[in-house]
Amino acid sequence: MLWQKGRASDNVVQDTGRGGGGGGFGGRGLGLGGIIVVVIVGLLFGKDPGQILQLLGDMGGDGGAPGQQQVTAPANDEQSLFVRKVLGSTEDVWGQMFQASGQRYAAPRLVLFNGAVQSACGAASAAMGPFYCPGDQQVYLDLDFFREMQTRFHAAGDFARAYVIAHEVGHHVQNLIGVMAKVEQAARGGTPMQGAEGLSVRQELQADCFAGVWANHAQQQLNWLEPGDIDAALNAANQIGDDTLQKQARGYVVPDSFTHGSSAERVRWFKAGFAAGQLGACDTFAARTL
Template structure:
C-alpha cells in the first residue's frame, strides 16, 4: 500500500505515557455507562469475554499500569497513522458533503499501556477502541505488532483497516446510530449474541471501513496486489468464531459481540465493492 500519498492529519494527539496524565475528560470519573458500552460493543478487538476486561479497566482507584514509553512523534508508524487518518478525514468529509452534512473530524490518541478517556481509564488489553463520550479513537501502536504476531496478519492495508474500523464507529456516532442502539437496549433489545445489537454495530463499522477504502482507492490508486486480501484476512482472523475456537476450543454464538469471520469479511467487502453507505444497514434483516 502506497500510504505515503495520504494527507497527514493534524488530529493525532499523544498521551504522555503516565497512565494518568494524558487526555482526561468527563471530570476524571471512573467507568460509567459509556465505559460499559465500550466493553460490550466498541473497539476492533475484544479478545476476551467483555466482563473479564473489567479487571483491566481503571474504575477510579485501581493500581496504575506499569510505566511505558510514550509514542515517538518521529516513529514511521506515527506518520502512517497520520496519513491514514488524514485520508479518512478527506473521504468522509466528501461523502458527508454529498449528503448535505458536515463531517466532524475525530481525534486519534496514541497511547502506551494505559489511557484515560471520557469512558473510563483503559489499558492496552482492550485493543483499539472508540469512545463516543469524547469522540476520540484510541490506539496503542503495540497492537500493530500483535496483529502480526498473534493474528498472522501483515501489510499496511490491514493496519489501515484497523484505523478505518474505529473511524467507522465515529461515523456511526455522528449519524445517531449509538443513540438508537442505546435506546433499543433500554427497551430490552439483546446486546450480545449472533443477532445482537453489538454484532450488528460492529459489522456496520466494518462495512463503513470498506466504504472508506473504496473511496480512498478511487482517488489515490494506492493499493498494491495482495493489499485487499491482507485486509480481508485481518477481518477473518478477528471473527468471534475464530477467536473463540482458538481460545476456548468451541464456538459460543450466544456470546458473540463482533460477528463471525465470514460476516466480517462479507460486510467489509460490501462496503468496498459498492462504496455506498446505503449498503451498510446491518440492522435490517439477517446479518
C-alpha cells in the first residue's frame, strides 16, 4: 500500500495520560451505550466483557478518574503518520460523499493512547482494542494493537491496518446518519443485540461494508493499492470473525453470542462495499441473509 500518497489528517492526537481537571469521565456510569461498546469490543478481541467491566470499575474508582490531556500526534513517527494518512483519506472520501448528498461531514478525531484511556463512553484499556465512542465522536487506538494484529490474528500488511481504522470510522458514519441512535432505541425496546441475526452483528457488518466503500473511493482518488492489499484486508476481516475467535478461545462456536458476524460474513460485506462503492449496498439491517 502506497500510503505515503495520502493527505495527513490534523485530527489525530496523542493522549498524554495526565490529568487535566474535571473534564474527564468522573464517577459517571457507562450507560447502555458504553456497556454495549465494552461488550462488543471485548468479544471481538476474545476478552471476557465481565472482566473488562470490572477493570473499568477499578480504573474509575469511587472518586472518579481525572480528565486526560491530548496533544498533537508526533509528525515524525512512522506509525502515527500512517494513521494520519489513512484518517485523512477517510475524511476526503466521506467528505466528498456527504457533500454529494447535500450534507456536511463532521470528521472524527482519532486518539492514540498507550495502555488505558478515558472517553465519553467510560474508561478503557488497551485490552479492548480499537473502538469508537459515539458520546465524543472519537476513535481510540492503541498502536500496540497493530503488532497484535500480526502476532495474534495473523493479519499483516498496511491495508489490513487501514481496514481497522476505516471500520471504526464506519461507526462514526453510522453515528452521523442516525444508525447508532436507531440501534440503541431498538435495544432499549427489547430487540436482541447479540446473536447471529442480532442488531450488533448487523451494525458491525455495516461498518465493514462502509470500510469497503471507503476503500473503493480511496483507490479512485489515490491509486495507492498494490497487489495483495485487498487480500490483506479480507484476511484481517476473516481472522476477527466471531466464529474464528470463538474457535480459538473455546474450541467451539456459539452463534447466539455473536456480536460482529462470522468470518465469511465480514469478508462478504467488506467486498460488497468495495465492489459497489455506495452506501446503498450496505443495508445489513434489511438483509435477510447476512
